[in-house]
Amino acid sequence: MVSAWLRAIRVRFLLASIISVSIGLAIALWKHDALDPLHALLTYIGVLSLHASVDLLNDYWDYRSGIDKVTRRTPFSGGTGVLPEHMLSPSSVYRAGIAFLIIGAVIGLYFVAVRGIAIAIILAFAVAAVYLYSTSIVRIGLGEFFVALKGTMIVVGTYYVQVGALSIEPVYAGTISGMLSSLVLFINSFPDYEADRSGGRRTLVILLGPARASRLFIAFPSAVYIMIIAGVVLQILPLYTLATLLALPLALRAYRILKARYDDAEGLIPCMSSTVAFSRIVGIAIVVGVLVEYLLF
Incomplete structure (x- = not known):
């Protein structure tokens, strides 16, 4: 039962939210030497609760709409499978999704106060x-x-909770973090093309068609790196965030695979794996780069 719930919550994908919160905290430290441990912990709990909620409710509605019954499941796409495989009941998944939503909302209301x-x-x-x-x-x-x-x-809200003000740095870094998460969703929707279309969804892959959408992939890492390099030049981001360039080969590998295998769900697994790794490594490198700048200067 525990393993079924961990699968339903998609524990490994929660790392995206952990990275976004960490970016906000790192920038608050770097710019203002500010870190309230209790507020940081509550932010992690609240954001992770909301992340878990959207994934659980997504599984519930995909099962109700029939998408889960026709999708080809991979380690990165096609939902968790806990409902089609009858590992959990739809009502329990829905209630858990609402419970996590309430937890996130209550923590959010505390921060509003x-x-x-x-x-x-x-x-x-x-x-x-x-x-x-x-x-x-x-x-x-x-x-x-x-x-x-x-x-x-997430980045902006985390920073604001710590500092009580807004500035360009968290907005700028948050935009980069958001693009990385959007890239993962984009690539993971390729194997779901037929199932999503039959279920009434309109992803970028459906709107553009798989062939044209595959050519759009490179725009995501290109925009990320343009923003990072420009951010360093404009002194919005620390020099050490250029370490994110080390992840470029992963993005290029994913792009090469996608162009050749965009209509092959099994063949796309290495592409999705490289894309997720690229997104996580770039996000972590931003956190580390900001913290190195804080510690050294």
Whole structure:
């Protein structure tokens, strides 16, 4: 039972939210020498709860809509399979999703009391978007945009909770973090093309078609690196964040595989693996680069 719930929550994908929170905390340390441990812990719990909620509710609605019954499941796409395989009941997954949503909302309300209206705006967006993601957002073609915005707001919200103010650095780094998360969603939607289309979803892959969408892939890492290099030049990001360039071969490998195998679910597994690794390594390198700058200067 425990393993089924860990699978349903998609534990390994929670790392994206952990990285986004860590970026916000690192920038707060770097720019203001500010770190409230209790608030940092609550931020991690709240953000991870909201992340778990959206994944659980996504599984529930995919099962209800029939998408889970026709999708080809891979280690990175096609849902968790806990409902089609009858490992958990739909009602229990739905209730767990709502419970995690409430946990995230309660923590958010605490931060609204502590930090005010800015957190209230972020919280309202988060709660509404989590609940509406599978039923509305991905059906009007905004899934990738939502994920990018979510990543940005996690970094900005984390920074604001620590500092009580806004600045360009968390917004800039948050945009990069959001694009990395959006890239993972984008690549993982290729194997789900037929199932998503039959279920009424409108991902970028469906809107563009797999062949044209495959050529769009390189725009994501290109935009990420342009922002990182420009950020260093403009002194928005520390010089040490250029270590993110070490992950470039992973993005290029993923692009080569995608161009050749965009319509082959099994053949795309190495591509999805490289893309996830690229996203995580770049995000972690940003955290480390900012912390090195803080420690040295």
